[in-house]
């Protein structure tokens with residue numbers, strides 16, 4: 001029997017209008033502080049890194065600084081590495097992993113690569129533990145010129161001058177149980193589509209660019225993460241979340257065509273990490289460590305294979 005699941009907003013089969021988006025927004029609760037959790041940690045890096053407020057996000061009656069951390073003594077003769085976290089604000093290990101990488105590891109790359117780290121692309125989503133922004137738009141389908149998502153437009157503008165000069169870009173994400181219980185049903189309801197239940201992969205995986213795959217690079221990242229937490233197996237059909245598993249722990253999307261963050265820079269080496277924080281076999285600390293291990297492995301592979 002087909003499972004009938006309805007979302008509490010809107011009429012099944014009809015895309016949302018302004019009233020439904022407003023009803024959705026009224027249900028979102030502010031649960032944590034970007035200023036306390038992110039801005040404070042970034043401020044503590046000011047003696048060692050250059051901190052830039054690349055835009056201000058106005059959302060839900062609050063203003064949020066959008067912060068980028070750059071290597072001090074940026075050297076135009078060196079390659080560039082970009083790290084982005086918190087494109088989906090609820091995916092906590094992406095934000096904490098990006099900050100932990102800068103705090104613990106970034107100094108070790110001085111003189112080898114210029115680093116640009118944006119730890120929290122979507123502060124409103126961070127505070128509200130939400131996938132979408134305040135306008136019920138998924139920032140990670142919106143990284144294109146003229147984007148309706150402020151968060152995405154601001155990051156595109158920040159990275160535009162670096163387009164085609166970035167060597168490696170790591171975009172930090174999670175796949176969570178709430179994707180299946182809340183965010184996918186909300187997406188189906190918003191767009192007036194039926195919700196098709198699926199599965200959540202049990203473990204870490206990566207998304208490569210189907211248009212420019214780098215399989216050896218992806219496996220270098222998987223090998224590093226496997227020392228920290230378990231890698232998701234393929235399902236009975238040889239896939240994960242509807243895509244074929246092309247190698248151990250790796251699926252592919254056409255990043256740029258879908259407006260995904262990892263498609264912005266045009267870097268030779270790009271990957272999207274997907275940590276699974278809801279497994280009984282992992283901890284928040286291991287999830288953060290998996291993100292840091294991904295960044296380090298990606299940078300090291302890229303520098304060794306320029």
Ligand SMILES: [Zn+2]
Nearest residue numbers: 088091173174
């Ligand atoms: Zn995500």
